[in-house]
Amino acid sequence: MASPSHRRPVRGRRPGLLPLIALAAVVLLVSLVVALRPGGEPDTVHTATEPSSSPRASVTPTAPKAKAKAGAEAKARPTPSVPSPSPARTTARPSARPSPVASPRPAPRAVSDSAPLAGRIKPKVTYQGVATHYDAADGDGACLYGPSPDLMVAAMNTTDYETSKACGAYILVRAAGGASVTVRVTNECPLPCAPGQLDLSKQAFAKLAGLSAGRIPVTWSLLSPSTSDTVSIRYKIGSSRHWCGIQALGHRNPLARLEVSTGNGWSRLTRTEYNYFLSPDGTGCGGPLRLTDIYGEQLTVDGIAVRPDAVQPTRVQFARH
Template sequence: MVAAMNVTDYESAKACGAYVLVRAASGATITVRIVNECPWPCAPGQLDLSRQAFAKLADLSVGRLPITWSLLSPDLPGTIAVRYKTGSTKWWCGIQVIGHRNPVAALEVRTADGWRRLPRTDYNYFLSADGTGCGGALRITDIYGERLTVDGIAVQPDVAQPTGIQFARH
């Protein structure tokens, strides 16, 4: 039950991992997780639903379906996990936050001088080009401003490592 979001609303991966409630004109609703940016010609407000998700709203032969959607803060089982990108080391790393209830607004790493915000890529990894903070404490902030701090996440590429923390529902 996933979807790709239009370029405007996806905002260079800021919506990646978000949950949205999708409503069809018939009144049918589904919840999907945003996992990608949809290809052109996906206009602002539109979603490209997976076949499984679309089939819950209408027959697949319909092709395109008018919908509305709204952001959710679901009651998820489990906690946030952190995954280091393939090739990550203590000298360079890409960090992805997964399993989060609310969209992630920022990821920071602890340095000797305090917290340093990492830039987010359009493929939804936060990069530390010089390795600063790789394998150290992380601070994850959601779109509502809640900050969670986690430490002890080793640099293990391609391994989803649970953090034991989760954002509050909104």
């Protein structure tokens, strides 16, 4: 009987041990699951890196920057919905360029159809008068240019001569029958020559009518001819560093001003009826010169020494109009 009673307790302990082991295994498994589940410490890291799905993390930090940028570019970008800044810059450039494009336009050429410094004789105007003729000899006259290379010259009536302002002007003269001739003003025709009257050399008059006609009605207008010549400068006889008279020759357009450099700017000289510009106290004699035609174009000439009665060529010429 001892054996059976001994075997019973042994059988009774086996069933009780298995549940304990199973329970321990379950507890261990549960602890591991709890420790590793998303709610543990790794979950905290995940929450910090999850802003892409969270409205606060993705929108709140970036939205203020987008608004600030839009505010800064509001002037350059008319449509805030455009995301890329490059279209905004592309749009802004053309809007800023029209003014520079308009200003580089021929500022010098803006006066091509007008002559703000012209006197009585203006471009694009047709004048009516009469033509007579005289013996021009070598073509010299009141303008004191000296002998002319050709004898297609004219003397301008005193009114339109305008204290030698007409000197050097090229004039297209037309007769009633259609004949025409181009002459250069080198002389003055005193009274009784009337305003509008041209006294032509015999050679020029003969291009319009026979010399026996003596006096014919004409129309005439200012020209700006083509030429390969450049302007020349001449100092009057008796000129020095203390007094000088300066003359410009060979200019394509009528000359409006001649100025001398004073070191602090430009000083305009007075023009005489014999077509020299005078510096009575010697200011600027032998220094840089600035020439201005009736269209407002300016030419600067340097290196012209005071050499009385010597024709000194330059490298400049006024533009054709």
